[in-house]
Amino acid sequence: MKILLVNPYSGGYYYRLGAVYPPLGLMYISSSLKQKGHKVELIDMNVEKLLWKTFNFREYDVIGISTDTVRFPIAKEIAKRAKSQGVTVIIGGPHATAFHKEILREEICDYVILGEGEKTLPSLLEVLKARERNIFLPGVAYLKDGEVIAHSPSFIENLDEISFPDRSKVNLYRTKFAGRKATSLITSRGCPFNCEFCSASQFMGRKIRWRSIENVIEELELLKRMGYGSVIFFDDNFTINPKRVMRLCETMIERNLGFKWWAFSRADELLEKEDMVEAMAKAGCKMLFIGFESASNEVLEEYGKDMKSEIAFEVVKILKKYKIDIFASFVIGALRETKETIEKTIKFAKKLKASIVQFSILTPYPGTALFEKLKRKILEKDWRRYDGTHLVFKHPSFSQKELRKLFIKAYYSVYTSPRLIFRRGIPFLFRLIFHKEAYSL
Structure with a gap:
């Protein structure tokens, strides 16, 4: 599958200090997806432009967006734009985990990843590829017949099992x-x-x-x-x-x-x-x-x-x-x-x-x-x-x-x-x- 991962613009404290660091969470997920044979592109809006109002999201099978609270408004608009083009949208991050019920009921996205995503997201994509309608995966929340179905996340115990973050675009950071x-x-x-x-x-x-x-x-x-x-x-x-x-x-x-x-x-x-x-x-x-x-x-x-x-x-x-x-x-x-x-x-x-x-x-x-x-x-x-x-x-x-x-x-x-x-x-x-x-x- 062809996946686009998006890190919305932050503008937070470290950004103001001039210290813009790569989004490790999405970079870990990118590595995990590539290991499974997916084609992955990662856009970090802190160092790259994403003209999401006119962007053609149809080129991708899935859009994954990570968000904390302060970045949620921009994450929401990107998700809605992608979803309006018929693309499967998945949101993760602290804010999405805390507010997954509200986000799903508002139909901002199709799925929410609760907690860590390195194992959960690749597993979800396998289920989607198989066109399964009922999803029983730890850390996945979705809306079915107007009801939020949420499976509690499980934490990755052995962190050595995770591939190093995908650093293919680190030259963008100064x-x-x-x-x-x-x-x-x-x-x-x-x-x-x-x-x-x-x-x-x-x-x-x-x-x-x-x-x-x-x-x-x-x-x-x-x-x-x-x-x-x-x-x-x-x-x-x-x-x-x-x-x-x-x-x-x-x-x-x-x-x-x-x-x-x-x-x-x-x-x-x-x-x-x-x-x-x-x-x-x-x-x-x-x-x-x-x-x-x-x-x-x-x-x-x-x-x-x-x-x-x-x-x-x-x-x-x-x-x-x-x-x-x-x-x-x-x-x-x-x-x-x-x-x-x-x-x-x-x-x-x-x-x-x-x-x-x-x-x-x-x-x-x-x-x-x-x-x-x-x-x-x-x-x-x-x-x-x-x-x-x-x-x-x-x-x-x-x-x-x-x-x-x-x-x-x-x-x-x-x-x-x-x-x-x-x-x-x-x-x-x-x-x-x-x-x-x-x-x-």
Whole structure:
């Protein structure tokens, strides 16, 4: 079969930073489909144009679209256009998984893939090729006689079984890190934590599944041969298993890979783990993304972070000792939040002296515990505004305008400090806050 996979335009935080990474999820699926003999084309709208209003989707047997919440409006329009031309349309991704019933009842697409798609989508295509009407596949949802039929997804236990992502179009990406050509990969899936505002544990499961060290090293060696000098590990939580991290780092050093890299971590996982931090630094780690979230312990408790804000300075001290930069993330607008706690968080962020600071407004994404708590208080029906820069629910203490002002103040306070204004510049600040919402619906 001839398949078109589409990654709708994002315009999110990393895009604004100039860090556009390939869509690993669709690239994994592309590899899985090609293994089964399908002809696959992948279009990433972050780096390629897709004039979907006039595009001839009839050239393909199936259109597959991946979407999170903020990209759903454009994903929906692409799906409707393709479906109007008589093409089978399949949607997947976090938003589609959370809202599959509504999406199917609106007849936006023919099928929704729930959760991971590397095994589910090829199996579904085999069933469609055989013209089976009744589908009994884990992770597939569809509409039959007006009723939504949904089979619970099953997670892939052995990640080594999955082919490496299809990198046939990676030359379209120009992202650099530490002055080197950069790309992304993952070494694990799942997250055991249950932060109220995060959908990672719902979409990928709370049980962590790891690739073997040998399998990860094999992909890193492939990336090195392709000319990459930097990577980002996109695991939801890279440092949760210190022994594994150290084994990976030791093997990277033994193989003389020489990558500069960054990853996602939690502050409490770095405390009393200086041996791990040292190993990471020796293996080329130059930055860690850490969700400090708030200076208020009461707010951290509300978020379900299960840690105290005071540990941040000790963690930063350890990282700076080994010359690892900090990408610090904060979320403002908790239900218990006051103007005073937000001001405290802004001062806290400045004191940390991180290389990059990200502020987000608390957003109830579909599929999260927060969404279930607040779904009757949702003010905003436009999914494009679920980008972490807008208040989308009725807050007990702030109006949308008030919280937006505090959000802008947070960025302005941090990035106009002498330390960062010369390093990042005013244009960088404006790009973060006032990015253009480039959706053409």
